[in-house]
Amino acid sequence: MMTADYIAIQTSDSNSPESINFLNLIRSAHRTPRQDSPEAWELTSFVDGAGRFNLVHIGYWRDPNKHAAWILGAPLGKWFTSLDARHANFGAWRETIQVPVDRLETIVSKEGWSFGLANCPMIEMRLTTTNGYFGAARDRFPLSAIDRLEAPSPHRRRATPALSLGRRLRAECGHNTAVIRSGQHWASSLGEQLVDYESSLQPKLMAGMDHLSRNQETEGVLSLRVMTNHDLETFASVQQTSVLAYFNSLEPLEKWAESHATHAAIYEHAIDKQREFGADRQVVTWHEVFIVTRNSNFEYVNCHADTGILPFAQTLMAVDDAN
């Protein structure tokens, strides 16, 4: 079981006392690593559609036992579990992605680089020829050899927004929901390549994300966040971004990639530059995709109703109210 656990705070802005507290909690947690600490971790942030600032700690584990122990015993896990939704003056959320290894695939554009889950120790990236054609991502899932990875029913937008403020809610996604984290790293790019990324590829990427965000129902998107990475020592933002998106299944993600002009623009530009610069290309792109089974590992504490998969959850559950 491979695990990605997103723990986040949702506040007014990056300078709010709650944001500072959250950063201090992260700083002290990673200063004294535990045996069960994440094997790789990142810090990202983004402003969501409601204008709220979200600061996100991402932890990756190859060992699900360590992950479970960390959530129960480490300060960040305990902090999240002990939040009182009724009296919190900020929002917090946790989304845990956990799959057997045959339900994930990851790829990176440049040899010697790794991101996300692949940053865990003992994970080796190898050269592949299963890329560069439509359907390659699907083919990279070992499970796709015997499973079409279809979702039994679409996630539909809920008729009324979730009553999420002042409450701790769990949201459930359906079988075979696809979770993609797609990343861009241009901190090593200079001159012509830096200009090309910022003035051409990045705007094309953002046009694509904007299209998906504005058409969630028709594109099968449950949630989409464009996150900026932060340096793990200084917490300053860096020239690295990633898009965390949930799709109803792999199929709508493939359909967008195969047929929509916004993806064609991104894809063709990236391939052109890869051809032009070859091994000297400085911009590095990557992604990881997880196909999850039905689960309720999406928890929202005093968050606004458009947070994460809340608007499209197949089932909503109130944690506090049951106790």
Add this chain to the structure above:
Amino acid sequence: MMTADYIAIQTSDSNSPESINFLNLIRSAHRTPRQDSPEAWELTSFVDGAGRFNLVHIGYWRDPNKHAAWILGAPLGKWFTSLDARHANFGAWRETIQVPVDRLETIVSKEGWSFGLANCPMIEMRLTTTNGYFGAARDRFPLSAIDRLEAPSPHRRRATPALSLGRRLRAECGHNTAVIRSGQHWASSLGEQLVDYESSLQPKLMAGMDHLSRNQETEGVLSLRVMTNHDLETFASVQQTSVLAYFNSLEPLEKWAESHATHAAIYEHAIDKQREFGADRQVVTWHEVFIVTRNSNFEYVNCHADTGILPFAQTLMAVDDAN
């Protein structure tokens, strides 16, 4: 992903109109099989500790996609989903066990027989020598080669009973909870062997189950039900039972099996009779054990507070209240 899905009704007795309705639903469902119908299914019943009669439909699937489609589309799945907890005059529950194949093991005492999940088509039982010693069950899990299958924290009895009547609750179990279904089939036994089973082995088995039920906290037992099988055509009870039990992890199950007098009595008797009758032994015993990851696939609709894992759930969630 291998799936066992338990869907049950909880009423006053076997002749209640609700029990009859449930049986009719099952009868009509299996008269017109669907493409996504369970690949193996059983009907069992038991009277629980609160004196309520529980009638249980057990479905097994090798294909998680068919299982997901069946829950959404088949009459029994739809029936459970659409129950109104506030106005139901009976209880109903659903417990779904779903694991990758390396998190399960099953064994049967007699060649040519299969039970439970192993009754699905294309599942072949092979002779094994990984048995007959303490620790063999653990060794039969492929995952045990690289994982100690430990639970990060014990399930404790909740301080106050769940407010479960009139509500639809979800209960969550912790990482590496062990689910055992341990079965006994003596319908083919005659004469001496029948007498021996009913007058000697069965009482020893029941003494062991009684011990575990009375000492749930110290024995690490979250739930234990002794179920009787019913014929799938006539629905009459048959000479076949099974115990469905949830343990905090594999370890307390092993500890009881290795060290407690009640298990020693069962084990020694069964081995004696195996030696005595060899291939002619008519009583067949079997079990299947699943080690699940943290999940909330335990749902209780208007059930009493001692149903299933409700008393030991690590998290309780109210489904209706969130919507």
